[in-house]
Amino acid sequence: MLPTPESLEGKPVPQVTFKARPDDQWRDISTDELFKGKTVIVFSLPGAYTPTCSSTHLPRYNELAPVFHENGVDDIVCMSVNDAFVMNEWKQGQDAANVTVIPDGNGDFSEGMGMLVDKRNLGFGMRAWRYSMLVRDGVIDKMFIEPEKDGDPFEVSDAETMLRYINPAAQVPEPVVVFSKPGCPHCARAKAALDGRGLSYTDISQNQHINASVLRAVSGATTWPQVFIGGKLIGDADALEQHLVADPKAASRKP
Structure with missing residues (x-):
């Protein structure tokens, strides 16, 4: 059973250390480094290279990044239960320079959010459910969680929905x-x-x-x-x- 948005809003994000490879060098990135003192959009997805993630979810956040920045967002983070090599190669292939990809390789962040789900029927193992959230100084301001139904629903975690929440009049x-x-x-x-x-x-x-x-x-x-x-x-x-x-x-x- 997934958590409700209301049960997460107003709470701090989980404290996790991510094993990432910015600039192709191993580096530990903490939750505080990502979120402290910043306004950050996070969108989480089941896996790099999967159809909806590659065709719509990541590209649209990357495309609208300048508009988000104009409306007070400091960074846009894409998170998935994949390793750093996969995330970096996917970002490069998607030409997504405006998005920071973070590998939640062990699923620790997703589990702390209550968003780790069992996709072993697809051969995926444990993966993150699709959602987006606005985080202000490490505290969840707004959550958009996809409905709990079969398949890979993509109805509310899109970039346009997030932008309408931040500024309905944004151009x-x-x-x-x-x-x-x-x-x-x-x-x-x-x-x-x-x-x-x-x-x-x-x-x-x-x-x-x-x-x-x-x-x-x-x-x-x-x-x-x-x-x-x-x-x-x-x-x-x-x-x-x-x-x-x-x-x-x-x-x-x-x-």
């Missing part, structure tokens, strides 16, 4: 993708325009198996760069600059 940026070419001055101009507006973006370079044929297939153009915002083609650097001038709130929306 969420639309995803921005830039198809660029190394050495292209117009590509550099487009990226500078986005940087000048404080907009994060995914840069898909020609070196990443993107050629003129692929560019034409996705954008209908063969000139670099081509910029997409929220799934909509904006166009080249000139079109992007015009778009940003015409729409002062470009690339932003409410959650």
